[in-house]
Amino acid sequence: MIKTPDLIASLSTNLTPVRRLRPPLMRAFGWLLLAAMVLTLLAVAQGIRPDLAQRLRDPAFASCMAASALTGILAAVAAFLVSLPDRSRLWLMLPLPSLILWLSNIGYQCLADWVSIGPEGIGMGEAARCFATLVLTSLPLSLALLVMLRYAAPLRPTAVTIMGSLAVAAITATALSFFHTMDATVMILMWNIGTAVIFVGFAGTFGRTIFRWVTPRVDAPH
Amino acid sequence: MSGDRGSQTPVLKLVAGGERIDVSTSPPNRDLDWAILMARAQDGDGAAYQRLLQEITPYLRSLAARRHRSADDIEDAVQDILLTIHSIRHTYDPTRPFGPWLATIGERRSIDRLRRRSRHQRRETPLQPEHEAVADVGVDMEGKSNRRELERAISDLPPAQQMAIELLKLKEMSLKDAASASGMSINSLKVNTHRALKNLRKILLGRNEL
Known part of the structure; x- marks a missing residue:
């Protein structure tokens, strides 16, 4: 084992200047800007669903969308705040109210639609396009967030990963309800909850290992 | 922030002075000194960085001693914390107090180390005399x-x-x-x-x- 004074000496010789992180709110805003960009590109590529204006007049649909978008924004802010060592963990509660609103709306729709329509309306083509939207939205956003928050690995990996995944899942869900008409089918509801559960579940199980491959190695002083 | 490097000291004094009440673990003046040293270290001042690490080591040792018992474990934990500080030193914001930043890193690393240790221990069994495959008959x-x-x-x-x-x-x-x-x-x-x-x-x- 190297002696502590020797370690300190080796760390402080050849010390390179570092660029301080920008304030967490600004960084969260940057990431949300990227999310908005991804959504716009998808809108250009796939086209917004034709009945969006009409659906937005439905209070259940509108509040569900607003709640999922708000959950995405607040969870991103919380992730950036909690990733810093000197901020309170209580910020994790920030997206909770909108999350509850979002999930309770999905639950209600799910029940209502189960009774009235049934699962036979799902076409394979639509499901595949739905999946494409899902991957196209969540993959770049997850990777960007992973790189932006990599320094949190030795501190609060699980909390930060869960918050980040929630942000990605909520924004993906918002994107899905923008682009796909089959919000009344069981399929999209499964996606909506499924993305959130899969992301959060994976994050909870692999929270530590997810960060590891982008983390600067802690045990190698230079 | 990062723009006003030349006039950093007075700015730090004002801001850190207002918020340092909640730093229960380190006296206020020390916290302010450490904040200034860290700000200099972020700009690449090796001597300030060395002084900072030397000064926080006893504090880190007392922090680690709350979770670990053997001297080796404590020293390992201190070095782990020092390395973590080094790798994420860019996350410190000089306009905020240094104490909570340091304390969280110390706490998190100590707890993490404790968890890792207990995971290892759960997989290990101490070697007992009955585990000896060949009894020591002859000599006895x-x-x-x-x-x-x-x-x-x-x-x-x-x-x-x-x-x-x-x-x-x-x-x-x-x-x-x-x-x-x-x-x-x-x-x-x-x-x-x-x-x-x-x-x-x-x-x-x-x-x-x-």
């Missing part, structure tokens, strides 16, 4: 038989010599104690021990030759 038997042979040889000696060997060699008493315990004079104890050893050598060697 030899020791026992030697002992028995010696005891028999001693019992063949005249009583005075037996007493002298018993007290001086087996019980390892001093001459004075042995003299008062046996009632023999120191001189006769010496003589008897000498004779006893000579006789024992004769008895044991004679037996081995047979």
Whole structure:
């Protein structure tokens, strides 16, 4: 084992200047800007669903969308705040109210639609396009967030990963309800909850290992 | 922030002074000093960084001592914290107090280390004597038989010599104690021990030759 004074000496010789992180709110805003960009590109590529204006007049649909978008924004802010060592963990509660609103709306729709329509309306083509939207939205956003928050690995990996995944899942869900008409089918509801559960579940199980491959190695002083 | 490097010191004094009440673990002045040193270290000042790390080490050691017991563990934890500080030093914002930043890193790393240790320990079993595949029979038997042979040889000696060997060699008493315990004079104890050893050598060697 190297002696502590020797370690300190080796760390402080050849010390390179570092660029301080920008304030967490600004960084969260940057990431949300990227999310908005991804959504716009998808809108250009796939086209917004034709009945969006009409659906937005439905209070259940509108509040569900607003709640999922708000959950995405607040969870991103919380992730950036909690990733810093000197901020309170209580910020994790920030997206909770909108999350509850979002999930309770999905639950209600799910029940209502189960009774009235049934699962036979799902076409394979639509499901595949739905999946494409899902991957196209969540993959770049997850990777960007992973790189932006990599320094949190030795501190609060699980909390930060869960918050980040929630942000990605909520924004993906918002994107899905923008682009796909089959919000009344069981399929999209499964996606909506499924993305959130899969992301959060994976994050909870692999929270530590997810960060590891982008983390600067802690045990190698230079 | 990062723009006003030249006028950093007065800015730090003002802001850190207002918020340092909640830093219970480090005295206020020290916190302010550390914040300034860290801000300089972020700009690449190696000497300030070395001073900072040297000054926080005792504090980190006390922090680690709350979670770990052995000195090696504590030192390992301190080094782990120092390395973590080094790798994420860019996350410190000089307009905020240094104490909470440092304390969280110390806490998180100590707890993480504790968890990792307990995970390891759950997979490990301490090595017990019954885990030995080959019992240590031979040596022990030899020791026992030697002992028995010696005891028999001693019992063949005249009583005075037996007493002298018993007290001086087996019980390892001093001459004075042995003299008062046996009632023999120191001189006769010496003589008897000498004779006893000579006789024992004769008895044991004679037996081995047979």
